[in-house]
Amino acid sequence: MKLLNVDLGERSYVIHIGAGLLQEAGRLFAEKGIPHRSPLMIVTDRHVAKHHLAPLRQSLEAAGYRVCEAVVEPGEKTKSLDMLNSLVATALENGLDRHSTIVALGGGVVGDLAGFLAASYMRGIPFVQVPTTILAHDSSVGGKVAVNHALAKNIIGAFHQPLMVLYDTSTLSTLPEREVRAGLAELLKEGLIWNREFVHWFDEHAEALLALDADALREALYQGCKVKAHVVSQDEREGGLRAILNLGHTIGHALEAVAGYNELLHGEAIAIGMVGAAKLSIRLGYPEAETVYRETKRLLQKLGLSVSIPAHYDTEAIMSAMMHDKKFKEGKMVFVVSPEIGRVEIRSDIQPDWVREIIEQLKRED
């Protein structure tokens, strides 16, 4: 098992990464001092519940906890105020109080929803993240929690740090292959923005990761969480540095919005976006940018991901989705670019026309 500390003063917490952690949950909760007198509530989704709810529940009950559960429908639509309303009913009916802890068992959807429940129920109670996707290395660390509004994603939320994160790599064995590939794209991103050695390591272990080799996953999730944890501890409330985590996300979010959040997975969208950001870096004249572009593309393709924008996506629709993105400020575009592997810069002088051109090129990319 690997341990990683997220350094946030009195809100610091530990990420546990390893195989078989669900079975250890009861012990770890008790060691963390989570009280037994108030009920716990596990929030999970139907896919995850099928495989992983029973072992987690058993482990907690064996350690003497009273446990109730809420199983939601999988998918982005579940991150809503309506679902929050129904989870609050479940919490009240089961007598959750200020000393209760919410347990988020699942991917980013469950983590964001259950996290916002924890942030707002009785004005904030503790929660534990138990991520079950690779992408959730990102969503489970850093304390950003939220639900969607019909008009905008993640627009209603809070900063609420978990008490701890239990990352059981065994749960990933049931994750659909497409989710694995997409999650690995986000994990690669952590290397591309901060850690050149991790990118080399990732290159060498791509097959092992795709095969869900336990040792490779533990190491990769550790390195990925480490980058995220480092950035977050420098900038808890997204004042500046945290923006570097958005490499590939300006184009990526726009693609997701145009596709209506069901065609492209988040990791698939940002994979294309990272290639776009590399192209923009070439345009900006960074000497190493060609290498960044070539390597980013090669690694993503090694993961079996597409790096081109589906031809039927309307360029102007993508552009206008970007203009509405929070990352667009006062007439100019803000972009995370990649001068070299393992380092990014935030540029706020990006001309919309350059981006339009790159979107067009990405439609012909192969």
Place this chain on the structure above:
Amino acid sequence: MKLLNVDLGERSYVIHIGAGLLQEAGRLFAEKGIPHRSPLMIVTDRHVAKHHLAPLRQSLEAAGYRVCEAVVEPGEKTKSLDMLNSLVATALENGLDRHSTIVALGGGVVGDLAGFLAASYMRGIPFVQVPTTILAHDSSVGGKVAVNHALAKNIIGAFHQPLMVLYDTSTLSTLPEREVRAGLAELLKEGLIWNREFVHWFDEHAEALLALDADALREALYQGCKVKAHVVSQDEREGGLRAILNLGHTIGHALEAVAGYNELLHGEAIAIGMVGAAKLSIRLGYPEAETVYRETKRLLQKLGLSVSIPAHYDTEAIMSAMMHDKKFKEGKMVFVVSPEIGRVEIRSDIQPDWVREIIEQLKRED
């Protein structure tokens, strides 16, 4: 004008109290450094809008701010997730961003709702409280914001401190008389828990307060906010001391719940509750408790408030509402009691039977 600092480290803020502050809002916003480049959003209710929205809006616009507004229906029902959802739509349609400020113009309903909007929109943006009721001296200070759930009041919320509070005593001239009396009960409570001199002053100035004399109001709101600000700065997140603010609230909340939140105003309910707490103090044998009881009752009656529970309220319904209250812990009842005027104690050894007896007595109180 009177100024009061709420000391909360980097979340500290100033409460401005005086006549005519709505007209000064633009200047005060600019002095506080609230940026002009992002739109402001005023949230208010229909009653308040009729009298006070235009002057506030004009003052802000004259200072160069872009202002949008949302006028909600008055009443407790408005504090809901549905209303939050609709306010988020208004915010998005008007282009509110991270640098925007929400302005809560109204009583506690508007303050709690708009405050939770500010706490959760984009994971938190600034807000300014512009209270227009006497009761709002309580709700506008301390950062507790929330909406209701069908199953419980104030159960979904946050701690989110305002940037500043502008308390324009002139707005109180349009407040219905019943709201004035009820608000004064909560203001008297601040004296009863913390400041014996203020209770004497209150006694001498009760008529002036009921007549909405500007000087008397300014002084009373200043003293009331001062108690609240002091308690909150000692205990921002309700770990302990803050509970003393709940004098009269255990019985009061139960009465509100039994009445269905429309028969008794909050201040009317806690007025009865404070008399109940004084009776409980007598029962506990505090030597000064008789005086507390006599004075509390006399002062409340001087304000024109009833101190008896309407006879048709079912005692067992009141008891069971109390059992469901958050202040009920592990089989015993927690109560704020009044050993003497200006000082309270929190007792967690209260027998439900004593309380039942007092409820019965309060039905015959006159």
